[in-house]
Amino acid sequence: MATKPEEPKSNPRGIPTFPFLPNVTDYVKSQQEVEGTLQRFQEMISKYQFMSQNVERRAAGLREKLPEMRKSLETVKFLRMQKGMSANDTDGDELEDDLDDKSGIIETTFPLQDTLYAHATVDTKNLEEVYLWLGANVMVAYPLDEAEKLLQEKLDKAKESLKAAEEDLEFVRVQTTTLEVATARVHNWDVGEKRKLREQGKLEDKEND
Amino acid sequence: MMLSRRVLTKEEESETTENEVTKEDQDKINEFSRLHNRSKALEEELESKKKEKEDLEEITTELELADEDEPIQYKVGDTFYAVKLPIAQKLLETSTGETEEEVTRLEDELSSMKEGMDSLKAHLYARFGRGINLEG
Numbered sequence: 001m002a003t004k005p006e007e008p009k010s011n012p013r014g015i016p017t018f019p020f021l022p023n024v025t026d027y028v029k030s031q032q033e034v035e036g037t038l039q040r041f042q043e044m045i046s047k048y049q050f051m052s053q054n055v056e057r058r059a060a061g062l063r064e065k066l067p068e069m070r071k072s073l074e075t076v077k078f079l080r081m082q083k084g085m086s087a088n089d090t091d092g093d094e095l096e097d098d099l100d101d102k103s104g105i106i107e108t109t110f111p112l113q114d115t116l117y118a119h120a121t122v123d124t125k126n127l128e129e130v131y132l133w134l135g136a137n138v139m140v141a142y143p144l145d146e147a148e149k150l151l152q153e154k155l156d157k158a159k160e161s162l163k164a165a166e167e168d169l170e171f172v173r174v175q176t177t178t179l180e181v182a183t184a185r186v187h188n189w190d191v192g193e194k195r196k197l198r199e200q201g202k203l204e205d206k207e208n209d
Numbered sequence: 210m211m212l213s214r215r216v217l218t219k220e221e222e223s224e225t226t227e228n229e230v231t232k233e234d235q236d237k238i239n240e241f242s243r244l245h246n247r248s249k250a251l252e253e254e255l256e257s258k259k260k261e262k263e264d265l266e267e268i269t270t271e272l273e274l275a276d277e278d279e280p281i282q283y284k285v286g287d288t289f290y291a292v293k294l295p296i297a298q299k300l301l302e303t304s305t306g307e308t309e310e311e312v313t314r315l316e317d318e319l320s321s322m323k324e325g326m327d328s329l330k331a332h333l334y335a336r337f338g339r340g341i342n343l344e345g
Contacts, residue, residue: 074285
């Protein structure tokens, strides 16, 4: 068999690889080692599961935040569009000819609280800034275009982190699968060895399962 | 999904093969496991996108009957904006288009995954028979 390039020892974010070894006897040298090895595998599976839970929690947090970020971005885009329509009333756009309202004033119904709405009028023509909550009790005024850029960047970054978290989960799952297969292989090998010994009469004829 | 650890009956055991697990097999098992999990997540996503698409189509039909002089309360983010009918229709068209694209993308991805899984399944069952369980 051609020698393949060796597997990296960990994934890009430092999660260790569980190596696949072609011969069961690379995992266990003798039957005496079987029990200890299986126990070691089980511990490693637990560790991977722990990692998986942590990453899953992080991914869930990101998944929750994404819609919020999308909503903010959509709103800024919408406001810019409205502003744009009020600004260029001379270019004779077909759609805008249908609409005599170039005032840029838009009626909104917005949530004052959950389940409590109020009316507000937004003058998009004179709307230059929006306030972005940056966290840590800080809010900053941004011009509309910069706000859109910032929100887009934040959204892209969050998507990237989510992708990384999902890759980590897949990676951990592959390691766990390899470990489960290794467990089955060691177990089957042990059964086979015992059978050989029994056939040679070297082991008491007793079922141990 | 794993190599079965339960004790097989004599009959079943005769149907399993004595093949050792090679690196290639392991890679295939891992790939199957990965696709299996990924496809489950995608199916869920597709389901919700399809629902979204249906909703959007329903609204589109609804809007055809709307009064042109009445502004439409169109939701962007958490707020409703009173917009003119043609604007609401334009916004709706954009959303519908994006959702349709997404549905097509997910369906394509899912079907190529299913293909991959089927061929891996065929290979692995041929190698391990009942010694491996790839269902569920």
